[in-house]
Amino acid sequence: MPIAEQTADPRIPVTVLTGFLGAGKTTLLNHLLTANHGQKIAVIVNEFGEIGIDNQLVVGADEEIFEMNNGCICCTVRGDLIRILSELMAAKQGGGSRKKVNFDRVLIETTGLADPAPVAQTFFVDEHIADFYKLDAIVTVVDARHADQHLDEGHEAQEQVAFADVLLVNKVDLVSEEQLAQLEQRLQTMNPLAKLYRTQQSDIDVHKILGINAFDLEQKLELEPGFLEEEHHDHDDEVASLFFRENRPLDLNKLERFLQVWLSEHGADTFRYKGILHIQGVKQRIIFQGIHMLFASxxxxxxxxNETPRSEFVVIGRNLDEAWFRQQFAACIAG
Structure with a gap:
């Protein structure tokens, strides 16, 4: 069954596959490549050189280490991801050094220790990439048997959960129902925005992870008007979420000052944030989302x-000072 065409947006959709070592990303990738979805997929991985798999295009990216945010955070990124995406663009258009290649979407598989942020940020910072591609979703595969250990021991696993639009709790046949329920509660507390599915051998209906517009908040709200209506939960993990809701309009100048302080002081620890804002004197909803210190409104x-205007947004990050955030946000209310 073909994936529904996204006629409103002509850009090539991109899905990022992430997850800790051994979680089942490659199994999921193979499943997606062989599923009956009627589309040709270009795959970017960094474990392989440039080789062909089942007549699909597979390209490899070298890893480089970049120090970002004035040394506050060290990110492992694919240094030539933009180059590869540009080459794919030229190949699809019939230009550049490559022969013309036809593909309908792109899958990017990251390493098990990778922070998904630099990959996602690529679609914010490069104008040519953003004009040709759109980030459809970040899918994180979670090893149900070892997830608690990974989450307890390494910040990488927590960040992968924090950035997810979809969480696949894999290997569910290896744990009890009680263990699964506890893990799912932990994951949903860390990231209440992500859709969560249970899988064995990373087997899932491709329509649940491809073509879902999870990263496009405007389209997401059209499909699910209550998408942001989540409640706040207490938590013990470093990575957690804060949910804000306010019916009173916000003052734009106060909000801009808040954002300046927030992102300059806490941007490195703020992984994902998205929502809608009700601004005084503005008749439209303002869509607001970002990654670390890069955001768009x-x-x-x-x-x-018949709709009550209100601001609703979720912030996901590490060691967030909830009292500070709520105090600062309250100061943005107009009046």
Missing amino acids: TPDKEWKP
């Missing part, structure tokens, strides 16, 4: 006559 449709 765009006007959406006007509030409906």
